[in-house]
Amino acid sequence: MNGNAAVPAPVPAVDSCAEVNAGEREVLRQRGQREVFCGLTGIIWLHRKIQDAFFLVIGSRTCAHLIQSAAGVMIFAEPRFATAIIGERDLAGLADANDELDRVTDRLLARRPDIRLLFLVGSCPSEVIKLDLDKAAQRLSKRHAPSVRVLNYSGSGIETTFTQGEDACLASLVPCLPAANANESSLMVVGALADVVEDQLLRLFGDLGVGPVGFLPQRAANKLPPVGPKTRFLLAQPFLGDTARALEARGARHIQAPFPFGVEGTTAWLRAAADVWGVDEDRFNRVTAPARQRAGRALARYQDMLAGRRFFFFPDSQLEIPIARFLARELAMTPLEIGTPYLHRQHLAAELALLPEDAQLSEGQDVERQLDRCAALRPDITVCGLGLANPLEAQGLTTKWSIELLFTPIHGYEQAGDLAELFARPLQRNTALAV
Ligand code: SF4
Numbered sequence: 001m002n003g004n005a006a007v008p009a010p011v012p013a014v015d016s017c018a019e020v021n022a023g024e025r026e027v028l029r030q031r032g033q034r035e036v037f038c039g040l041t042g043i044i045w046l047h048r049k050i051q052d053a054f055f056l057v058i059g060s061r062t063c064a065h066l067i068q069s070a071a072g073v074m075i076f077a078e079p080r081f082a083t084a085i086i087g088e089r090d091l092a093g094l095a096d097a098n099d100e101l102d103r104v105t106d107r108l109l110a111r112r113p114d115i116r117l118l119f120l121v122g123s124c125p126s127e128v129i130k131l132d133l134d135k136a137a138q139r140l141s142k143r144h145a146p147s148v149r150v151l152n153y154s155g156s157g158i159e160t161t162f163t164q165g166e167d168a169c170l171a172s173l174v175p176c177l178p179a180a181n182a183n184e185s186s187l188m189v190v191g192a193l194a195d196v197v198e199d200q201l202l203r204l205f206g207d208l209g210v211g212p213v214g215f216l217p218q219r220a221a222n223k224l225p226p227v228g229p230k231t232r233f234l235l236a237q238p239f240l241g242d243t244a245r246a247l248e249a250r251g252a253r254h255i256q257a258p259f260p261f262g263v264e265g266t267t268a269w270l271r272a273a274a275d276v277w278g279v280d281e282d283r284f285n286r287v288t289a290p291a292r293q294r295a296g297r298a299l300a301r302y303q304d305m306l307a308g309r310r311f312f313f314f315p316d317s318q319l320e321i322p323i324a325r326f327l328a329r330e331l332a333m334t335p336l337e338i339g340t341p342y343l344h345r346q347h348l349a350a351e352l353a354l355l356p357e358d359a360q361l362s363e364g365q366d367v368e369r370q371l372d373r374c375a376a377l378r379p380d381i382t383v384c385g386l387g388l389a390n391p392l393e394a395q396g397l398t399t400k401w402s403i404e405l406l407f408t409p410i411h412g413y414e415q416a417g418d419l420a421e422l423f424a425r426p427l428q429r430n431t432a433l434a435v
Contacts, residue, residue, distance in 0.1 A: 025352065025361060027343065032366025035387045036316055036341060037066075037403070038157025039165025040123065044070050045406055046169055047080045049192045052116040052221050055081040056108065057155065058101065058133065059123035080115075082108070086127045097131055105140050109148055117149050117221035119169065124156035149176065149221065161341040163239040163318050163406065166192055170216055173224065174246035177216075180228030187213045187273055188225050188252065190243060191236030194409035195219065200291075201260075201412060204270060207287040210277045216243075227252050232276055234269060236260060236411060238351070239318035241344050258350045260411045261419060262326035263295045268350070291413035298417025299330055302424045307332040309427065312374050314384035315339035315365050316402040323383075323405065323419075325354045331420060335359040336377045339370065381423060398426045 040063055043055045057063050064083035084104050086097065101120075109115060118140070122133050137152040144150060153168040170190065180186055187210055189201065198215055205213045214225020229251035235244065238259055248254065257272035258265045267288060274284050311333055313320040320340045327333040338355070339362040345352075355361075362370070367388075374382060375395060382392055382399045389399040400423060410419040 028360065028362040030339075030362055030364040030366040030370070032364075033368065034341070034365040035314075035367050035385055036157075036160075036365075037162035037385060038124070039155035039160050039162060039168060040066055040121065040157075041070060041162040041403070042155065042165030042169060043067060043081050043121065045192055046166060046217065049195075049217050049219065050117060050221060051219055052114060053080065053119060054108070054112065054115045054117070055119045055121055056105070057081065057083040057121045057123060058128050058131065059083050059085065059121075060125045060128075061085055063123045063125075086125065097127075098136060101131075101136055102140065102143075105144075105150070109144055113147075115148060117151070118144075119172070120150065120152040121165075122152065122154040122156060124158045129156075151176070161239075161316060161318060162403070163237070166237070167240045167242045170240060170243040171246045173216065174227070174243065174250065177224050177227040177250065180226035180231055182228060182230065184212075185230045185232070185277075186226065187211055187277075188216055188227065188231055188233040188247070189213060189236055190216045190233050190240055190247070192217055193236055193411055197409050197411045197415065200414055204287060204291070205273070208270070208274050208277070208279050208284065210273050210279065232273070234273055235347060237319070238322055238344065238347055239342075241347065244347070254347075256350055258325070258354060259322040261322050262330045262416050263292055263299065263413065264329060264354075265322060265326060266295070266411075266413050266416070267292060288413075295413040295416040299420050301417065302420040303331055305424050305427060306420065308334065309380040310334045310336050310377070311423075312336045312377060312379035312382045313338045313340070314367075314370060314374075314382065314388060314402070315341040315362070316383075316385045317405050318342060319402070319405050320383070321348050321351050321355065321361075324359065325351050326419065327423065328356050328359070329354060330416075331423075333423075336379050337362055337370075337373060339363075339365065341365065381426060398430050400426055 040057060047055055057067060064085055067081055067083060120133050120137050122128055133152040137150045141150040151172045153172040155165045202213060205211050216225055218224055227247060227250045231252040232255050233247055233252050234255050234257060244254055255272045255276055258268045260266040260269040270288060311327060313324060318341055320338050324335050324338040328335055337360045343363045382397050383402050384399055386401055389401055392399050404422060408422060409415050
């Protein structure tokens with residue numbers, strides 16, 4: 001092994017296409033060639049969030065290139081991620097590979113005494129799959145306790161999309177959460193949020209009298225939020241199915257709500273928690289009104305430009321349905337197709353109820369067929385992964401990279417205008433280029 005980096009692998013699959021009924025809605029279910037990034041991508045925003053964590057990818061040169069090029073900005077700082085590349089010599093025997101992993105970890109932790117939490121991140125090359133990273137994490141955790149905790153999860157690109165890396169990472173943290181006080185109700189907000197957004201939400205919950213509030217992931221390794229039967233949790237992201245299941249296994253209960261994007265989504269999300277805490281309507285309105293008004297003014301700046309524009313989502317981030325709801329209801333845009341890699345019907349139930357009834361949903365991907373549908377519809381803006389953006393732009397279509405929805409703070413009232421701007425900017429740019 002050594003430590004370098006690389007590029008996303010295309011994910012193959014079988015070819016079929018069918019209409020299925022998801023509750024009241026027809027969903028076009030697709031299974032074919034997919035164009036998505038793998039779960040390693042999540043390291044890019046997760047390493048910024050947990051400030052004393054380190055992500056050590058156990059992978060190939062491809063994995064190393066993906067991480068290094070996607071997070072290249074860190075080149076000027078001491079990075080908090082790296083790739084231990086499985087090389088020819090490691091294939092001689094798994095015992096050797098484990099020795100080598102121990103040696104790399106010892107060297108890393110000796111050089112970086114600031115690390116408190118080390119994630120061993122698995123990848124999809126077959127030689128990595130053969131390694132038992134679960135056992136390796138337990139062994140290394142014992143060796144480096146109590147100053148460093150070592151956990152593992154998979155960022156493999158097989159049958160996943162890129163946001164599932166965050167789900168796997170957070171699910172690996174759940175068994176480490178301390179037990180909550182059995183007599184005290186608490187709220188946990190689940191999903192990586194920019195610190196500035198976390199602070200805004202904390203203020204709102206504090207003014208509403210909802211709490212105490214914990215966040216997963218947390219900013220520091222030793223600040224894990226407690227969990228127990230009196231913990232209620234709100235999901236801040238729609239792609240956290242495994243994490244939600246792990247929290248429920250520890251007794252926590254999910255609060256069903258739309259996701260906190262835009263004025264409507266944020267209000268409904270806060271309202272869902274406020275209802276559990278018995279906050280009355282007057283107090284709720286008094287606390288949220290100033291932020292709602294600011295967000296409304298910020299959105300108004302984009303409404304003329306975006307109203308009536310037709311949009312098409314290729315499946316990529318799993319944020320497609322809540323963002324489409326925001327675009328349709330708060331900016332009067334028209335959905336042509338809303339593709340999502342995976343439709344979690346329970347977590348998205350409140351969102352599905354708000355989508356325009358005639359919005360075409362699709363789940364999974366058969367990329368050639370979807371490209372044909374997109375070309376025939378000629379949307380005003382197409383939201384897709386990086387691999388599809390250039391070919392679509394070459395056909396004269398305006399695109400938006402879906403990964404920007406993860407890199408940009410877009411949750412909550414104060415970010416509603418920024419979320420609208422993400423969709424206005426490519427259209428403004430094209431208008432400017434046309435004159
Ligand atoms: S985990 Fe798999 S899909 Fe992701 S970069 Fe590595 S080899 Fe490619």
